[in-house]
Amino acid sequence: MIRxxxxxxxxxxxxxxxxxxxxxxxxxxTRGNIDHLYTVFAKANAACLNNPSCPGVGIxxxxxxxxxxxxGTALVVVxxxxxxxxxxxxxxxxxxxxxxxxxxxxxxxRTRWLACKLAVVGVASVAVTGLLSLLVTWWSSPIDxxxxxxxxxxxxxxxxxxxxxxxxxxxxxxxLFGLLIRRTLPAMAATIVGFLAVRLxxxxxxxxxxxxxxxxxxxxxxxxxxxxxxxxxPATLMPNPPNLPNAWIYSTHIVDNAGHGxxxxxxxxxxxxxPFPGNGGGPPPGSGTRVRVAGGGVHDALHDCVTKLGxxxxxxxxxxxxxxxxxxxxxxxxxxxxxxxxxxxxxxxWIRHRAR
Amino acid sequence: xxxxxxxxxxxxxxxxxxxxxxxxxxVPAGRVVGLVGPNGAGKTTLxxxxxxxxxxxxxxxxxxxxxxxxxPEQLGRVGFVAQDTPVYSALSVGEHLQLGGWLNPRFDAAAxxxxxxxLGLDRSQRAGKLSGGQRAQLALTLALAKRPELxxxxxxxxxxxxxxxxxxxxxxxxxxxxxxxxxxxxxxxVADVERVCDYVIVLAGSxxxxxxxxxxxxxxxxxxxxxxxxxxxxxxxxxxxxxxxTDRQTTLLVRTSSxxxxxxxxxxxxxxxxxxxxxxxxxxxxxxxxxxxxVGSVK
Numbered sequence: 001m002i003r004x005x006x007x008x009x010x011x012x013x014x015x016x017x018x019x020x021x022x023x024x025x026x027x028x029x030t031r032g033n034i035d036h037l038y039t040v041f042a043k044a045n046a047a048c049l050n051n052p053s054c055p056g057v058g059i060x061x062x063x064x065x066x067x068x069x070x071x072g073t074a075l076v077v078v079x080x081x082x083x084x085x086x087x088x089x090x091x092x093x094x095x096x097x098x099x100x101x102x103x104x105x106x107x108x109x110r111t112r113w114l115a116c117k118l119a120v121v122g123v124a125s126v127a128v129t130g131l132l133s134l135l136v137t138w139w140s141s142p143i144d145x146x147x148x149x150x151x152x153x154x155x156x157x158x159x160x161x162x163x164x165x166x167x168x169x170x171x172x173x174x175x176l177f178g179l180l181i182r183r184t185l186p187a188m189a190a191t192i193v194g195f196l197a198v199r200l201x202x203x204x205x206x207x208x209x210x211x212x213x214x215x216x217x218x219x220x221x222x223x224x225x226x227x228x229x230x231x232x233x234p235a236t237l238m239p240n241p242p243n244l245p246n247a248w249i250y251s252t253h254i255v256d257n258a259g260h261g262x263x264x265x266x267x268x269x270x271x272x273x274x275p276f277p278g279n280g281g282g283p284p285p286g287s288g289t290r291v292r293v294a295g296g297g298v299h300d301a302l303h304d305c306v307t308k309l310g311x312x313x314x315x316x317x318x319x320x321x322x323x324x325x326x327x328x329x330x331x332x333x334x335x336x337x338x339x340x341x342x343x344x345x346x347x348x349x350w351i352r353h354r355a356r
Numbered sequence: 357x358x359x360x361x362x363x364x365x366x367x368x369x370x371x372x373x374x375x376x377x378x379x380x381x382x383v384p385a386g387r388v389v390g391l392v393g394p395n396g397a398g399k400t401t402l403x404x405x406x407x408x409x410x411x412x413x414x415x416x417x418x419x420x421x422x423x424x425x426x427x428p429e430q431l432g433r434v435g436f437v438a439q440d441t442p443v444y445s446a447l448s449v450g451e452h453l454q455l456g457g458w459l460n461p462r463f464d465a466a467a468x469x470x471x472x473x474x475l476g477l478d479r480s481q482r483a484g485k486l487s488g489g490q491r492a493q494l495a496l497t498l499a500l501a502k503r504p505e506l507x508x509x510x511x512x513x514x515x516x517x518x519x520x521x522x523x524x525x526x527x528x529x530x531x532x533x534x535x536x537x538x539x540x541x542x543x544x545x546v547a548d549v550e551r552v553c554d555y556v557i558v559l560a561g562s563x564x565x566x567x568x569x570x571x572x573x574x575x576x577x578x579x580x581x582x583x584x585x586x587x588x589x590x591x592x593x594x595x596x597x598x599x600x601x602t603d604r605q606t607t608l609l610v611r612t613s614s615x616x617x618x619x620x621x622x623x624x625x626x627x628x629x630x631x632x633x634x635x636x637x638x639x640x641x642x643x644x645x646x647x648x649x650x651v652g653s654v655k
Binding site (some may be wrong): 001003004007008011097098099101102103104105106107108109110112353 | 409436460498502
């Protein structure tokens with residue numbers, strides 16, 4: 001039965017191998033350049049930080065590399081594709097064509113039939129996604145090192161081991177819907193909807209709440225403070241991102257000792273020389289989502305203002321430390337694998353007792 | 357000898373509707389059994405229960421003494437050709453023979469290859485490109501090469517043209533003679549059954565109407581015709597299957613094991629087709645009557 005499952009999967013496996021090899025060739029031929037570019041960038045950046053007159057260092061990737069970076073982003077949809085194109089049709093197509101009547105009346109129980117299908121295509125799903133994740137993680141490591149943001153809601157699920165868990169889960173979900181719905185297209189549709197619902201819920205509602213975040217209290221740093229508005233709201237102080245590489249910053253707030261937040265009125269009362277809207281030179285209304293106006297002549301005024309406010313106010317940082325990265329990677333991967341196994345178990349029960 | 361099919365009180369229900377009910381049957385081994393009945397009578401349901409594709413909602417069924425599809429051994433003892441003879445359209449004829457070998461420990465690959473060659477099938481051709489007749493032959497080849505003790509075929513010739521139909525049944529009978537396998541095949545055409553079967557089961561309105569050896573059934577059913585009369589005073593061993601009256605004449609189809617003694621009757625032999633049709637019509641009348649009663653009681 002393993003051989004039949006493999007024979008039925010051959011064409012899809014060939015396509016997947018072809019794509020993997022294409023990605024491998026593209027990545028292998030461009031990785032050297034990326035690495036060199038970011039090494040130079042890191043050196044320039046370090047030199048710039050020590051030089052107060054340096055305005056900043058930028059980096060611009062060429063068109064091909066920008067395109068290749070998208071492959072990394074595309075990795076986020078690969079587990080969904082695996083579920084939709086490999087999982088959902090796996091048994092639904094047999095039901096649709098009636099070939100399950102052929103298969104289930106050979107000298108192989110339907111439990112074994114399902115087990116072999118799940119083994120062959122399931123292992124392939126995880127392996128292909130795993131190899132792709134390995135390639136992407138390797139190729140983009142210089143970029144990720146520069147960004148220091150591996151908890152980023154996109155990046156976390158596009159690097160290292162989490163894609164394997166998603167692939168196993170997506171595949172199992174596809175098989176489940178195929179088994180329940182028995183028609184390929186509706187099963188595919190259900191798979192994509194179900195998979196996205198679970199992934200989005202887990203990413204935005206569950207993941208941030210697994211570990212309670214740490215809090216850190218910092219004195220206001222006049223050299224590391226911006227001033228501007230968010231979404232056209234009242235102008236206030238805006239702390240620059242703290243220097244916590246790869247940490248997952250939930251929020252930064254400026255509060256006083258009683259825990260009250262810093263209001264725009266307080267800033268205005270303390271520092272009337274700052275360019276508030278209507279005060280002349282304020283941020284243009286309706287522009288951008290986050291406007292910083294610190295700089296130039298405002299710089300000194302802001303410096304004095306922060307020093308004054310620093311007597312009563314401080315900054316509170318809410319974050320997950322960088323060293324929780326692997327705990328969360330393993331945790332999330334294993335939870336998705338466990339869900340995949342639970343779904344597979346249900347599929348076995350269903351095919352023995354419910355499928356006709 | 358154990359019965360190839362042994363059902364008691366067997367039933368299958370889909371939500372509210374019974375596709376098959378109160379089915380009690382013993383089919384002896386070594387026979388070619390025809391399962392006839394109108395479309396939707398429950399033939400496919402009965403056969404799928406026998407191969408374990410369906411689970412009964414009521415009663416029991418034993419096939420060759422075992423529970424259908426209980427384990428690989430039981431699966432190996434029963435060959436099945438499903439309705440519309442499904443095959444994997446992306447796989448070639450040769451690959452189908454291969455998968456037969458992969459999935460069946462007793463698979464007779466040499467015989468299967470011989471048969472495919474005799475049929476003139478190209479082994480490298482995709483099964484999806486085969487004609488209906490060729491596909492049916494491929495499915496039969498696979499089922500026979502399992503070396504089953506019982507071969508179950510669900511409407512194997514329904515979609516075939518008359519020539520292909522004839523060839524298929526011909527091949528089937530040759531193989532049956534060669535391997536002494538019991539056969540149960542369903543058809544809605546009595547002519548097919550008459551040609552190849554020596555045992556018949558009539559299924560109509562989700563129930564078994566009559567089942568038995570074809571010769572015995574033909575010997576025990578008679579068409580009686582005579583002057584018009586009331587049929588309620590017939591001898592007690594004569595069961596009226598069908599009665600029709602004109603102004604002057606009464607025609608009956610009766611079942612009895614004893615000879616017809618009443619000289620007023622003209623007695624004729626009944627053909628299998630007429631016999632089967634009579635039982636089907638009776639089932640149709642009965643279900644219509646039942647519906648009328650239901651409607652009446654609702655009011």
